[in-house]
Amino acid sequence: MDDDANTAPDRDGGGVPGSGAWAGPGPAGSSAGSSAGSSSSSNAGAGADPLGEDLGAAALDAYSQVVTRVAAELAPSVASLHVRTRRGQGTGSAVVFTDDGFMLTSAHVVEGAARGAGTVSAEFADGTDCEVDVIGTDPLSDLAVLRARGHAPRPARLGDAARLRVGQLVVAVGNPLGLTGSVTAGVVSALGRSLPTRAGSAVRVVDEVIQTDAALNPGNSGGALVDAAGQVVGVNTAVAGIGLGLAVPINASTRRILATLMRDGRVRRAYLGVAGSRAPLPPRLAERFGRRHGVRLAEVVAGSPAGQAGLYADDLILSVAGTPIVTPGDLQRLMTEETIGQPVELTVWRRGALVDVVAVPRELVTA
Numbered sequence: 001m002d003d004d005a006n007t008a009p010d011r012d013g014g015g016v017p018g019s020g021a022w023a024g025p026g027p028a029g030s031s032a033g034s035s036a037g038s039s040s041s042s043n044a045g046a047g048a049d050p051l052g053e054d055l056g057a058a059a060l061d062a063y064s065q066v067v068t069r070v071a072a073e074l075a076p077s078v079a080s081l082h083v084r085t086r087r088g089q090g091t092g093s094a095v096v097f098t099d100d101g102f103m104l105t106s107a108h109v110v111e112g113a114a115r116g117a118g119t120v121s122a123e124f125a126d127g128t129d130c131e132v133d134v135i136g137t138d139p140l141s142d143l144a145v146l147r148a149r150g151h152a153p154r155p156a157r158l159g160d161a162a163r164l165r166v167g168q169l170v171v172a173v174g175n176p177l178g179l180t181g182s183v184t185a186g187v188v189s190a191l192g193r194s195l196p197t198r199a200g201s202a203v204r205v206v207d208e209v210i211q212t213d214a215a216l217n218p219g220n221s222g223g224a225l226v227d228a229a230g231q232v233v234g235v236n237t238a239v240a241g242i243g244l245g246l247a248v249p250i251n252a253s254t255r256r257i258l259a260t261l262m263r264d265g266r267v268r269r270a271y272l273g274v275a276g277s278r279a280p281l282p283p284r285l286a287e288r289f290g291r292r293h294g295v296r297l298a299e300v301v302a303g304s305p306a307g308q309a310g311l312y313a314d315d316l317i318l319s320v321a322g323t324p325i326v327t328p329g330d331l332q333r334l335m336t337e338e339t340i341g342q343p344v345e346l347t348v349w350r351r352g353a354l355v356d357v358v359a360v361p362r363e364l365v366t367a
Contacts, residue, residue, distance in 0.1 A: 063169075066169060066171075066228050067169075067171055067183065067185045069230070070171045070173075070183075070226050070228065070230050071171065071173065071183040073156075073230045074156055074171070074173045074224055074226050074230060074232075075125045075173055075181045075183065076124065076125050076126060076153045076154065077095060077096045077097075077153050077154060077155060077156040077224075078093055078094070078095055078096075078124075078125070078156070078173045078174060078175070078181070078223055078224055079093065079094045079095075079096070079103065079122035079123060079124050079148075079175075080092075080093060080122065080123045080124075080175035080178065080180045080219070081093060081094050081105065081109060081110070081120060081121070081122055081132070081175075081222065082120070082121045082122075082123070083109065083110055083112075083113050083118060083119075083120050084113070084118050084119045084120075085111075085112035085113050085117060085118035086112065086117065086118065087112055090109070091175065091178055091218070091219045092105060092106065092109030092110075092175070092219060092220075092221045092222040092223075093105065093109075093173075093174035093175045093219065093220060093221065093222040093223030093224075093236070094109075094122060094132075094146055094222050094223075095156050095222070095223065095224045095232060095235070096148070096152050096153055096154070096155045096156060097155050097156055097158055097232070097258075098155050099154075099155055100147075101147050101148035101149075101151075101152035102135070102145055102146070102147050102262060103122070103132065103145070103146040103147065103148060103152070104143065104144070104145055104146075104222075104235060104258060105143075105144050105146060105221075105222030105235070106142050106143065106144065106221045106222040106235060106236075106237045106248070107137045107138055107139045107141070107142045107143055107144040108139070108142060108221065108237075109144070109221050109222045110134050110137060110144050110146070111137070111139070113134055114134045114136075114137050115134075119131070120132040120133075120134060120146065122146075122148060123180060124152075124153055124180075125153075125180060125181040126153070128150075128151070130148050130149050130150035130151070130152070131148075131149045131150070132146045132147065132148055132149065133146065133147045133149060134146055135147050135261060135262060135265060136260075136261030136262070136264065136265035136266055136267075137261070137266075138257055138261060138266065138267040139197060139198070139199035139366070140197050140198075140199050140202060140204040140206075140267070140269070140366070141197065141204075141206055141248065141254065141257050141267070142195070142197055142206060142235075142237050142248055143235065143248060143254060143257055143258065143261070144222075144261070145258060145261040145262055156224060156226075156231075156232050157230065157231045157232065158231065158232050158250050158255070159226075159227055159229065159231025159232055159233045159250060160231075160233070160250065160251060160252075161208065161210060161233045161234055161249030161250050161251050162208075162249075162251050162252075164188050164191060164210065164227070164233060164249075165188065165191075166187075166188050166189070166190060166191055167187050167188065168187060168188045168227065168228075169185065169186075169187055169227070169228050170185070170186060170187065170188055170210075170212050170214055170225050170226065170227060170228075170233070170234075171183060171184070171185045171214065171225075171226045171227075171228075172184045172185070172186070172212070172214040172215070172216060172220060172223060172224070172225055172226075172236055172245070173223055173224045173226060174216075174219065174220040174221075174222070174223025174224070174236060175219045175220070175223065176215075176216070176217035176218060176219040176220045177217055177218060177219050178219055179219070184214045184215040184216070185214055186212050186213040186214030186215070186245075187212065187213060187214075188210060188211070188212055189211050189212055189213045189243075189244070190211035191208070191210060191211070192207075192208055192209075193208075193209040193210070193211050193246060194206065194207060194209060194329075195209045195237065195238065195246055195248070199366035200365075200366045202364055202365070202366045204269075204332065205328070205329065205332065206248055207329040207332075207333075208249045208251065208253075209246050209247065209248060209249065210225060210233070210234045210246065210247040210248075210249055211240070211244060211245070211246055212225065212234075212245045212246075212247065213243045213244070213245070214245060215243075215245070216236055216239050216245035217239075220236045220245075221236060221237055221238070222235060222236065222237075223235070223236045224236070225247040232250055233247075233249065233250050234247030234248060234249050234250060235247055235248045235250070235254075253333070260337075267337075268337040268340065268363055268364075269335050269336065269337065269340075269363070269364040270334075270335035270336060270337070270339040270340045270361035270362070270363065270364065271304070271305065271335065271361055271362055271363060271364035271365070272304065272305055272306045272331070272335060272359060272361050273300065273301035273303075273304020273305055273306040273307060274297050274299065274300050274301070274304070274306045274311065274331075275297070275298050275299040275328075276295045276296050276297040276298050276299075276317070276328055276331075277295065277296060277298060277328060278293050278294075278295060278296075278326065278327050278328065279293060279294060279295065279296035279316060280292060280293055281293060281294055281316070281318075281349070282349070285318075285349060289318060289324070291324060291326060293326045293327070294316045294317055294318045294325055294326065294349070295316070295317045295325050295326070295327065295328055295330070295331055296314065296315075296316050296317075297311065297312070297313050297314060297315045297316075297317065298313060299313055300312060300313055300315075305359045305360055305361050305362055306359055308359070309346075309357050309358060309359035309360070310357055311346070311348065311357055311359065312350070314350075315348040315349070315350050315355075316348055316349040316350070317331065317346055317347075317348050318347045318348060318349060318354075319346070319347045320334050320344060320345070320346050320347075321334065321344050321345060322345075335361060335364070339361050340361060340362060340363050341360060341361070341362065341363075342360065342361070343358050343359075343360050344358065344359055344360070344361060345357070345358050346358075346359060
C-alpha cells in the first residue's frame with residue numbers, strides 16, 4: 001500500500017497565530033489614538049493584552065519544546081531504507097528498537113526482499129549506512145523485523161498505544177520522499193480504526209489502528225509515531241486521505257508478533273474458516289450473559305474446521321473456549337499458534353437454542 005498524501009501548503013501570515021501581535025502596516029502604535037475603544041479588531045495594535053501575548057507565546061514554546069525534544073531523541077534511531085527487488089526499487093523507514101541492531105518496519109516496505117530475493121540498506125541521520133537483513137515479515141499485521149549488519153544507533157523506546165487518548169500530541173519521524181530525518185507533528189485524531197491486510201489468499205484485519213493528522217508521505221511507511229514522552233506508540237503504515245494517516249499500534253499483541261518474528265522469522269496463526277460481523281443478542285440472552293452483542297456468521301467455508309465441526313451461516317457465536325466474543329476481532333485474536341490442532345469449544349445461539357460445537361483449527365496457509 002502506498003502511503004501517499006496531499007498536504008496543504010503552509011500559510012504563514014507573518015505573525016505567530018494566536019499571539020495577538022499587531023500585523024498591520026506602519027509603526028505598531030500609529031493608529032492607537034483614533035481607534036481606541038472602537039472595534040475589537042483594532043485592539044490588535046497598541047491596545048493588545050500583553051498577558052495574552054505572553055500566554056500565547058508560552059503555549060507555542062511549550063509545544064515546540066515537546067516536538068524538538070522528541071525529534072532530537074528519535075531521529076538518530078530512525079533509518080531511511082532503500083529496497084531493491086526484481087520488481088524495482090523503493091524506499092521507506094525503519095526504527096531501531098534493540099541494542100543489538102534489530103529494526104522494525106512495515107512488511108509492505110520490504111515486500112519481495114525476504115529470503116535473499118532482494119537487498120535492503122539503511123541510512124541513518126548521522127550519515128552512516130549499512131546493509132540490512134530481513135529477519136521476518138508478517139504481511140497480515142504489516143510488520144517486519146530487520147537487523148543491521150553493521151553498527152546501529154541507540155534504540156528507540158517502545159511505548160504502549162493502549163494508553164493513547166484522542167487529541168493527544170504525536171510526532172511522526174521518518175523519511176518521506178527520501179528526505180532523511182523528517183519530522184511532522186499532529187494529534188491522535190481517532191483510535192480503534194481497522195486496517196485490512198492480505199497475504200496470498202488469507203485476509204485479516206489489524207485492530208486498534210491509530211489515526212493521526214500528522215502529515216505522512218511516501219517513504220514514511222515503517223517510521224515511528226511517537227508520543228510526547230519520546231516512546232514509539234505506532235508504526236506509520238498508510239495514508240487514508242488528506243490529513244488522515246494510519247499507524248499500526250505498539251501494544252501487547254504487536255510486541256508478541258515482533259518477538260515471534262525475531263525468533264522464528266514468521267508468525268503462525270490458526271484458521272477456523274468463518275466470516276461474520278457483530279450482531280445484537282436477543283434480550284433474554286443479553287440479560288443472561290451480561291453483554292449485548294455477539295458475532296453472526298455470514299459464511300462458513302466448506303471443508304474448513306468450522307464447517308467440519310458443524311457451524312452454519314447465521315449461527316451467533318457467543319464464546320470461544322470460555323472467552324466472550326463480541327466482535328470479529330475477538331475471534332481473530334484467539335486464532336494464535338497455540339490454538340493450531342487443539343480442540344476448541346464454541347458456544348453459539350442457533351434457532352432459539354444454545355449449542356456447543358467443538359472445532360479443531362488448523363494452520364492458516366498464506367501462500
